[in-house]
Amino acid sequence: MAPRVVTADEFAKLVASNDTLLIGGSGAGHSVPDTLIGAIAKRFKSDGEPRNLTTVHPVGLGDRAERGIGHLAHPGLLKRVVCGTLVDSPPVERMAAANEIEAYTLPQGCLSQLTREMASGRPGLVTHVGLDTFVDPRHGGGKQSAKAQEDLVELIKVGGQEYLFFKPFKVDIALIRGTTADEDGNITMEHEAVFGEMISMAQAARRCGGLVVAQVKRMALRGTLPPKQVKVPGMLVDLIVVDPGQTQTFFTVHDPAYAGEMKVPLTSIAALPFAMRKVVARRAAFELFPGAICNLGSGISTGIASIAAEENALDAVVLTNEQGLIGGAPATGNEPGAGRNYQAMVDQPYQFDFYDGGGLDLAFLSFAEVDEHCNVNVSRFGDRIVGPGGFINISQNAKTMIFSGTFTAGGLDIGWPNGVTDIRKEGAEKKFVRAVEQVTYSGALAAKNGQRALYVTERAVFTRNAAGRLELIEIAPAVDVARDVIAQMQFKPDISPDLKEMDARIFSPERMGLADIIAANRRPIRSERLAKLASTEAH
Incomplete structure (x- = not known):
């Protein structure tokens, strides 16, 4: 009936x-x-x-x-x-x-x-x-x-x-x-x-x-x-x-690219202004490699899609979001979950099946708090109840995790005149804390599972070391480790003996050549059979 x-x-x-x-x-x-x-x-x-x-x-x-x-x-x-x-x-x-x-x-x-x-x-x-x-x-x-x-x-x-x-x-x-x-x-x-x-x-x-x-x-x-x-x-x-007045989203009446009816020129995807969010996303993008299957979480990490579009590098990798979009440029701003120029759209449960099964090479997620044991909190801060969204499914199962965020919060004002870091006003709130309020990502479990993790900010990059502790591995130009990093944390991280400066291209308003950066990064071998076939064809 x-x-x-x-x-x-x-x-x-x-x-x-x-x-x-x-x-x-x-x-x-x-x-x-x-x-x-x-x-x-x-x-x-x-x-x-x-x-x-x-x-x-x-x-x-x-x-x-x-x-x-x-x-x-x-x-x-x-x-x-x-x-x-x-x-x-x-x-x-x-x-x-x-x-x-x-x-x-x-x-x-x-x-x-x-x-x-x-x-x-x-x-x-x-x-x-x-x-x-x-x-x-x-x-x-x-x-x-x-x-x-x-x-x-x-x-x-x-x-x-x-x-x-x-x-x-x-x-x-x-x-x-x-x-x-x-x-x-x-x-x-x-x-x-x-x-x-x-x-x-x-x-x-x-x-x-x-x-x-x-x-x-x-x-x-x-x-x-x-x-x-x-x-x-x-x-x-x-x-x-x-409802004849039904709109595509709360903010968009109808975008044919969101519907997959057409693909738009990459120039129509708005570029991020050169500021700290773009700097963080640029450093994270240095982890991309040819053909990498990635998730871009909401927040600062969605900027990677804008950067890849701006630098004509979208086709070098496969960007996805948890709502089921595969390829193209996941949306930034107030409409995360949508996307443009995607290759396919699948039902959300199937996307999470792929994620939970370890299908992601790289996942780029935001962080709000990180502690000395490499735990991450994005889900609750006092009376501020956010929830995890897809964060836990993604972060527990990706082969490599890249967490991104500004180093401090609450009024941070920072710039890079001539590529040199200038912290005009430090943020009032520390984000690297002795213990996170709520564990949305367990550093200990990630270590047990052999997952690689990076923590990227506008002035410093950390990794989880073999001891399960946060280790400083990179700093931005002109950053003073004691004053600008350690003093702005509630704990002292380990310092890498090979501490280096972040790539200077990140801190210039000009394009940084992301397509070449991606091409230069080695793609891990997924299948020995395919590698053998490629080797045979090469000869």
């Missing part, structure tokens, strides 16, 4: 108190069913119903203001939120910090993959991801408020090895989004910036006996949608809400 087309208000009347909502989409409005979420809030404000909702969404959803999950930030409406990050929804973050709701932040990839486990009726997700971090039940189990009492993650052993078990949820309603629905309820996503895990969410809700509600931009005649473009078949869809 074909699904019914209803208004957003009619849909909202079907949401009952104590329901669990599984919500698709990513970050700043990418495939987010915002009209549906807003309709629930509208009904609550007029009728006082529904109450005590639980929301589950792998990615943070919001515009850093009131949209997305922010619509639901009303006392009595929201009971529990389980998500990858709260940073996109400040009103909900404030409720969590005030202990007004049960708040959990779990790895984005684990929640994404869990939707598939729920769809199939398997008992939950068993994974190594999250061990020895704040998600590990020995270290908090991902709980971010005192009201969060239920254990959603368990420590188990399989074959004598430790794993984490992420428990499933009983879904009452799945809220998904596409671009077009036909009269049979088949959903395509031709204008969307990401695919997410829409079909898994629909299947999970259907298995639980719940409803599947799809928000779309337009309706098509039965039988006119290309079958291979259907991302959610109509047999899984119960209700359709049409």
Whole structure:
């Protein structure tokens, strides 16, 4: 039977108190069913119903203001939120910090993959991801408020090895989004910036006996949608809400490059201004090698895509993001998760399968705190609840980790006149601390797994040495180690006997020849068979 087309208000009347909502989409409005979420809030404000909702969404959803999950930030409406990050929804973050709701932040990839486990009726997700971090039940189990009492993650052993078990949820309603629905309820996503895990969410809700509600931009005649473009078949869809004003993201009405409809000239991708964020991203980019498969996390590391585009080096490597984009230039600024000129887009769970399996050669992620044992925190700072997003999946499994950030925070003013470091005002907040507040990345576990790690800033580069300690290996021109580095840390790092100066090209406004830098870096041998074949062809 074909699904019914209803208004957003009619849909909202079907949401009952104590329901669990599984919500698709990513970050700043990418495939987010915002009209549906807003309709629930509208009904609550007029009728006082529904109450005590639980929301589950792998990615943070919001515009850093009131949209997305922010619509639901009303006392009595929201009971529990389980998500990858709260940073996109400040009103909900404030409720969590005030202990007004049960708040959990779990790895984005684990929640994404869990939707598939729920769809199939398997008992939950068993994974190594999250061990020895704040998600590990020995270290908090991902709980971010005192009201969060239920254990959603368990420590188990399989074959004598430790794993984490992420428990499933009983879904009452799945809220998904596409671009077009036909009269049979088949959903395509031709204008969307990401695919997410829409079909898994629909299947999970259907298995639980719940409803599947799809928000779309337009309706098509039965039988006119290309079958291979259907991302959610109509047999899984119960209700359709049409919003002709649906925009691609919260900030972009429609970008054909985000939709994969066209590729843009590299000159149209905005170059970063020459400042400390560009300097940090440039030094990180020195780690690229030909054909490297990389992840660019949100924040300062997304600048690598802009630099590669500016220097015509995008095709030398494969840049990816966790939302499922492969190749091209992941978006910077307020729309991380989208991208331009990509080669392929896959559903988010499959991207995390590749990441968790060690498929990334290099991963570039931001840091907020680093301690002397090389642990990293990006997830919580006092009442500031951010969450890990995809950070844990990526950082635990990449072959090499490059963490990037400014050396201090809170008013740092630094420049490089004529390539010489000039710290005009030091940041008030130290980021290299004796102990991180929350462990989002375990240096000890990384060392055990043999992972290489670098910590890149605008004035210094560190590595984790054989003793498991942070070791200073590079400094920027004219930086005084004692005054500008050690004095700005809460601990004294080890100093490499081969301490060297960072490459001078990083600190000049001119292009630094990134394509040549990449070409000069040695590509690791992935397969002896392929290496043998290449050697035979060379002779």
